[in-house]
Amino acid sequence: MDENARVSNEVVIKADGVDFSYRSGEYVSRGVTGINLEVRRGEFLVILGRNGSGKSTLAKLLNGFLIPDEGIVTVMGTDTADENKIYEVRSKVGMVFQNPDNQMVASVVENDVAFGPENLGIPRAEIEERVTEALETVGMSEYRKGSPNKLSGGQKQRIAIAAILAMRPDVVILDESTAMLDPKGRREIMDTVMNLNREKGMTVVLITHYMDEAIEADRIFVMNDGKITASGAPKDVFLNYDKVKAAGLELPVASKVSKALIEAGYDLPFAITDEELAKSICRLKQKI
Amino acid sequence: MKDITLGQYYPSDSFTHKMDARVKLVLVVAFIVAVFLAKNFLSYIAVAACVICATLVSRIPISKMLKSIKAIIMILIFTGILNLMFYNGETVYWSWWRFNVSLEGIIFSVKMVLRLVLLVMGTTLLTFTTTPTGITDGMESLMSPLKYIKVPVHDIAVIMSIALRFIPILSEEVDKIMMAQKARGASFDTGGLVSRAKALLPILIPLFVSAFRRADELALALDARCYNATPNRTRYQVMKFGWRDLAGVIGTAVFIVLVVALNNNFWGAYQSVEAAWWLFAV
Numbered sequence: 001m002d003e004n005a006r007v008s009n010e011v012v013i014k015a016d017g018v019d020f021s022y023r024s025g026e027y028v029s030r031g032v033t034g035i036n037l038e039v040r041r042g043e044f045l046v047i048l049g050r051n052g053s054g055k056s057t058l059a060k061l062l063n064g065f066l067i068p069d070e071g072i073v074t075v076m077g078t079d080t081a082d083e084n085k086i087y088e089v090r091s092k093v094g095m096v097f098q099n100p101d102n103q104m105v106a107s108v109v110e111n112d113v114a115f116g117p118e119n120l121g122i123p124r125a126e127i128e129e130r131v132t133e134a135l136e137t138v139g140m141s142e143y144r145k146g147s148p149n150k151l152s153g154g155q156k157q158r159i160a161i162a163a164i165l166a167m168r169p170d171v172v173i174l175d176e177s178t179a180m181l182d183p184k185g186r187r188e189i190m191d192t193v194m195n196l197n198r199e200k201g202m203t204v205v206l207i208t209h210y211m212d213e214a215i216e217a218d219r220i221f222v223m224n225d226g227k228i229t230a231s232g233a234p235k236d237v238f239l240n241y242d243k244v245k246a247a248g249l250e251l252p253v254a255s256k257v258s259k260a261l262i263e264a265g266y267d268l269p270f271a272i273t274d275e276e277l278a279k280s281i282c283r284l285k286q287k288i
Numbered sequence: 289m290k291d292i293t294l295g296q297y298y299p300s301d302s303f304t305h306k307m308d309a310r311v312k313l314v315l316v317v318a319f320i321v322a323v324f325l326a327k328n329f330l331s332y333i334a335v336a337a338c339v340i341c342a343t344l345v346s347r348i349p350i351s352k353m354l355k356s357i358k359a360i361i362m363i364l365i366f367t368g369i370l371n372l373m374f375y376n377g378e379t380v381y382w383s384w385w386r387f388n389v390s391l392e393g394i395i396f397s398v399k400m401v402l403r404l405v406l407l408v409m410g411t412t413l414l415t416f417t418t419t420p421t422g423i424t425d426g427m428e429s430l431m432s433p434l435k436y437i438k439v440p441v442h443d444i445a446v447i448m449s450i451a452l453r454f455i456p457i458l459s460e461e462v463d464k465i466m467m468a469q470k471a472r473g474a475s476f477d478t479g480g481l482v483s484r485a486k487a488l489l490p491i492l493i494p495l496f497v498s499a500f501r502r503a504d505e506l507a508l509a510l511d512a513r514c515y516n517a518t519p520n521r522t523r524y525q526v527m528k529f530g531w532r533d534l535a536g537v538i539g540t541a542v543f544i545v546l547v548v549a550l551n552n553n554f555w556g557a558y559q560s561v562e563a564a565w566w567l568f569a570v
Contacts, residue, residue: 065508087517095512102502103509105446107421107453114524116513121520131524149456163513 006042007218012171012203013039013062013093017071020061031057032226035071039171039205044197046214046234047207049223050248058223059175059207063093076170091120094164098176100156109159110135110144116167127166134162137200138192154185158192165196171203172196178208186210211252215272222247235272296356296415303532304346304417309426311533312414315540319410322544323403329567330558331550332402338543339409348416356412357405364401371397424448425525442521450506458499465494 015038020031032054039045039062049055060066061073064080073080075089094116097103106112110131117127135141138158148156157177164172174193178186190213196202206213214220220237222230224247230237238244238255251259254277258270261281268284271277299305304312319338326332343353357364375397377390418426428445435441466476469490476487550568558565 063512065511087514090512091514091517097505097509097512099502099505101457102505103512104453105450105506105510107419107449111421111525115515118522118524119514119517121518121522124522124524124526127522127524148453167513 006198006201008041010041011038012041013037013073013075013205015058015061015068015071015073018061018068018073019070020057020066020068022057030054030226031066032061032223034227035061037221037228037231039203041170041203042197042201043203043218044193044216045203045205046217046220047205047223048209048211048214048220048247048249049207050209053223053247054226055207055209055223056175057226059095059173059205062171062173062205063095064089065095087120091116091167092170093173094167094169094171095173095175096157096160096164096177098179100153100160100180103160103163104148104156107147107149109140109146109148112148112159113163113166116163120167130166130168131162134165135159137165137196138162152185153181154188157181157185157189161189161192161196165202171205173205173207175207176209177206178210178213186213209249211249215252222249224248235270238272239270296412297419298348298352298416300347300417302345302347302417304342304413304536306530306532307417307536308527308529308533309418309422310429310527311529311536312418313423313426313430315536316411316414318540318544320407322540322547323407323410325544325551326403326547327551328569329399330564331547332399332406333567334543334546334550335406335410336402338540339406339413341539341543342410342413346413346417348413352416353409353412356408360404360408364404367404368397368401371400420452421449424452425527429527446515454502457502458495461498462491462495465491 015035018035019033022029022031035058047055047058057066061068061080063075064073064086067081075092078085078089078092080086080089104112105115113131113134114127117130122130131144132141135144138161140155140158140162143151143155143159148159151159160177161172161174174189178189181189193204193206194216197204206217208214214234217234219232220230220234221228222237222244229247230240230243238251241251241259244251250256252272254271254274258268258277258280261268262270266284267287268280269276271280322338323335326335343350372389372393373387375390375393376388377392377396379391380388381391382389414423424445427448428441431439431441431444470476474487474490476484478484479487553559553568558568
């Protein structure tokens with residue numbers, strides 16, 4: 001799909017001057033402050049931050065799990081603070097969580113995927129269609145009648161994504177959905193997410209602390225201490241080493257290498273992917 | 289990962305496996321009633337024939353069926369002996385203090401044991417041929433009229449389904465915690481009863497903590513999937529009453545009629561055959 005056609009100007013989620021803090025009795029702990037962000041249709045947006053940076057709080061604000069103390073979050077024009085429309089919001093903004101085991105309700109894969117549409121009162125024939133489509137999208141069709149207990153972490157998480165897709169949301173938020181997986185499982189999820197975004201045009205918001213997952217994003221937001229400290233295209237943000245470092249994050253290997261080379265006086269562009277780095281080094285070699 | 293089979297489901301593709309779970313549940317209840325209706329050995333034979341027929345169409349191996357009996361062997365022995373000792377019969381063979389062994393007592397305790405054996409065999413056929421999910425779905429469907437008296441049938445069904453889903457997860461977790469505690473020098477199989485029970489405490493506490501954490505996350509996940517969004521929830525799994533179910537109902541009905549019929553001595557017909565009369569009369 002053409003890059004420009006994929007991301008439209010339509011704003012799906014908009015957060016405007018959002019403050020939120022957790023309260024239990026007298027005790028108030030910081031959540032997030034002064035959050036402004038827009039998620040556009042078809043976009044692959046990554047929110048980066050270390051533990052305790054407020055990134056999961058932000059995620060929960062985007063689908064009405066948490067209601068801002070100050071400011072407003074709207075999902076396609078609907079205020080998440082509107083209690084009567086909360087299910088409308090949640091069916092539009094699907095959320096996948098960290099632990100795949102803790103988000104499955106049925107002992108058979110297809111029943112689990114059907115749970116969301118059932119809750120929405122979708123007619124049976126259409127649920128069938130949706131389950132088939134969702135499982136196909138995540139490449140898990142052959143496990144349809146099986147039990148989730150026998151699957152690997154990555155496979156379970158793909159089922160969890162399918163379960164959200166079956167509700168046909170406008171946006172999928174993955175709240176650290178790769179954090180508990182092994183490298184293979186993480187790769188599976190990232191491939192699924194990229195396929196979802198690039199081929200199906202699904203708007204994806206990925207919350208993570210792995211920098212390498214942010215490389216292919218359209219835009220990234222770096223969070224630190226409850227605030228967005230940097231945002232923009234991955235390359236622009238990564239160029240801002242100091243802010244990335246201040247947020248407790250590390251640049252991808254390719255960026256580190258190219259940064260070191262630039263600092264050593266070589267004339268080559270800043271790279272974020274391994275391919276970019278390899279190409280620019282080759283070019284540099286030809287020049288010499 | 290461990291593959292824990294829940295309950296005793298025996299995977300197969302038989303006639304009974306393909307039956308509607310609701311029908312099987314109803315038939316099991318009918319069967320239990322039939323077992324209690326049986327009075328004499330002739331009607332017990334009819335019940336036994338019913339169990340044998342059902343086992344044959346379910347293609348459950350005999351060894352599996354016998355295993356279900358093995359599980360209640362202590363209860364059988366206990367019931368048999370107690371009935372034997374305390375029955376107040378007339379033809380007393382042996383007597384000591386309050387214990388009397390009489391002909392009537394022997395016959396009665398044989399009947400009791402037979403009843404229990406048939407009861408267990410018949411009902412385990414349900415769990416052998418129906419997945420726990422199937423049983424849950426069937427129960428939800430059967431209980432659905434209770435919705436009108438404000439029983440949260442669907443919530444109960446979701447709770448049961450989640451419980452089934454989490455049993456293997458939590459049992460795996462117990463294994464992990466036990467290993468972690470063993471690695472720190474805990475011992476679970478030495479010492480007396482009290483010290484063994486105490487050793488379980490360091491397993492239970494982490495297990496509960498993690499179960500509550502899971503419950504928290506699961507609650508969020510249920511919300512994310514719009515649980516309770518609409519009272520007009522639809523069902524993906526549809527249960528169909530098919531020809532097999534009709535056949536099952538008719539078959540069971542025949543046996544129940546047979547049991548009831550054999551309880552009566554129609555026109556003194558049994559007296560003419562000596563063996564039949566004996567089975568009827570004792």
